[in-house]
Amino acid sequence: MNVTSATVEEVNAAAESAAAAFYPYSRSAPALRARFLRAIALGIEGLGSTLIECAARETTLAEARLVGERGRTCAQLRMFADIAEANQWIDECIEAGDPSRTPQPKPQIRSRFVPLGPVVVFGASNFPLAFSVAGGDTASALAVGCPVIVKAHSAHPETSSLVGKIVSLAAAECALPKGVFSMLFDAGYEVGVNLVKHPRIMAGAFTGSRSGGVTLWRAAQARAQPIPFFAEMSSVNPIFVFPGAAAARASAIAAGLHASITGSVGQLCTKPGLVFAVDDAATKVWLEALIPLLSRSAPATMLTAAIHSTCQRLLDERARIEGVRSLAQAQAQAQAQVQVHAPAPAGSTHAAAVLQGVDVDTFLRTPALHDEIFGPTSLIVQCSSPQDFLGCARALEGQLTATIWAEPGELKDQDEFLWTLEQRAGRVVFNGFPTGVEVGRATVHGGPFPATTDSRFTSVGTHAFARFIRPVAYQNELS
């Protein structure tokens, strides 16, 4: 499908239409908004294999993965339908007045939350369903009464069209104003920037690259009236393996790292990109189990040619840094011979799993090694002892996740290290892997910059709607 960028007129029309829909939609009955979200979920399920096949064709993601993602997408829509219906997000609070207080009588103050207004949602390339047209951002904005304009991702336009039509149909079924949902395409970046700059847009949500997220966020802040813009961007998701865990759980660590590094061709925001380990015999055991698993991984096609070429370029740059060693390199094509740093054949977007290694001193003095490489790759940082971990944690930028593998008792003198990870990450994982984000009440999918543009919010889970609401107080009651 050829993507034609929306014109400036189409951007303006979508923004004006969303603004016109905001009053009636935000005043609509909670049960109606719930019905709308449930109708979208039912509609998506009704597309059946058509949707899965289309998404698989456009993204090359495995069908099983897409079926799971569809389940999550529909579960999110129904979760936010329940929240909308129960009016939970309103969080009314009444502070009673006291007419007899001196020197001034105390008025009653009642507070509640209200929606911010039209929200622009940017579809993500790596989750064509769960973080795209009817994904978590759209569901949470619609639940609280914000109209949504989706800027569809050019990597899966047909999937976007299929889902977009379902949302529009559901809106029509519920007799909602037309502007409650619209979708625009863009072959480049202009439509997105123009949407964010449009004075009718009151908030934005984005999941994607650091450069894209920062550009849109800066456009949101440069407006005459700046708006909240929540971008979930870049995370290296460090894993720290303590010696006791390395010794006791070598096979779990190796198998889990393999799955976590290569799942979805490494194209997950929570893929572990750094593994800190002590250079000892126990580490050697799990590393020697991991290396053949990664080396034998089948090559797989990445989401877009741009993601693939960026991944390759960054890996090549990293390989040229003095002190960086290649530990594992899968075949770039199933038929090819194993090569060290095997270049991808021209025109191919096949990515092969790559594991590199570096010593802790080189890591600490080389900021380029701290950056995310989006793809099936990770970097092992060999430390002298767990005492190096604190310095490494301090050197990291903000993260979505940080993971610790440790045996009972190994962390008893590590409080400052634990505290430092809390300061760096939105989710701290113990003896597990960061990929696979649970969608629930306690979910935090956020973190300090550059993981997101505002660490005080989450983009996944029941609190994701908090990005799109603000409190209002009423002094005295309207009689």
Added chain:
Amino acid sequence: MNVTSATVEEVNAAAESAAAAFYPYSRSAPALRARFLRAIALGIEGLGSTLIECAARETTLAEARLVGERGRTCAQLRMFADIAEANQWIDECIEAGDPSRTPQPKPQIRSRFVPLGPVVVFGASNFPLAFSVAGGDTASALAVGCPVIVKAHSAHPETSSLVGKIVSLAAAECALPKGVFSMLFDAGYEVGVNLVKHPRIMAGAFTGSRSGGVTLWRAAQARAQPIPFFAEMSSVNPIFVFPGAAAARASAIAAGLHASITGSVGQLCTKPGLVFAVDDAATKVWLEALIPLLSRSAPATMLTAAIHSTCQRLLDERARIEGVRSLAQAQAQAQAQVQVHAPAPAGSTHAAAVLQGVDVDTFLRTPALHDEIFGPTSLIVQCSSPQDFLGCARALEGQLTATIWAEPGELKDQDEFLWTLEQRAGRVVFNGFPTGVEVGRATVHGGPFPATTDSRFTSVGTHAFARFIRPVAYQNELS
């Protein structure tokens, strides 16, 4: 007292010291933080009349007002001490795991809030106690475990020093690390900007002018790692008077407006700067009661020469706009004759109450009339009917407050107008006045830009700490 600006070295030392204090302070016992805040309150009270006399001399605010402000300041400190002690702000949430879930076991996720890090607090000129060194920003940051660096306001340096010493003494009494609190002076703007740009600073809070707030906020966003910066800046606090209320409550409206416009010499962020009224006989009644009250107001000295000259300049500019009429003009000096637009004597910082009037069409086409003038002045906008109110509300920028005077039944067809005010303001007042901010659980002292830089938060009340915390989730338990 001469103010000497802190050097770059002093800024760096304060930031490093705050960063060093963050780990131990944020890990300190909740009861210790509570004791610290209570010791500050007790210490401020212990300064007795010394503090009040000093603040009165530096600000020219009335002693009764300052005594009230001291009470509020100490009440805020004790309120946040209670919050700290009860660990309320942590808001722990546990989502149980399910090891038997397929295809993947469900891990336990537990979320809680953690402090952001060192916070820079900017003292406000108009609240030398409640929004200054140990004001609400400092109390809420300290309560959740954030070290604080105060940039003292140059308009009340001795008051700041007195309170700053109390905070330092209280920190020493509680054996807290030195960097938990420090204070720097600045004769200009450089120290504040350098503090906000310092990489060790993790958040900022400001109450003051739009230009100052926007400058600091932009500096916070331009950092390599942008940080939350909450600026409470500019608000015109519109009041809409419906005809029934005008007819039924003329004297309450006139007396309340007079008090609200002239209280604290109009130097309150919630002073009503715009009053929308229908041009009818009922309006004439309250207006004719208000005009002599304002005309006879005693002149009073403003907080600083700069605030005074800005107020005079903006009033003069407004007076020259075609269609703007002078309705009331108090004497600039108690001895002087009444003049229309009486100029202040050279060198004086005495402000006289001024009431101007304009018709709704001129108001709507003249953006300059929508801006705040900080001082004892307001603008009456004469409308043809309450049907004009919706258009006026839509034309306004974001506000801290919006007020409606109406009799029962007068608002029954005004839902879209009410909704529009909710969209524009953080607090909607019915049949009251916006000045006088209750400090409690339901307080919202915030609002869309330019009222603040982030309408999702409040700078007053028990939720003010939410500006300085973020959620962290823990996956699995540390065994």
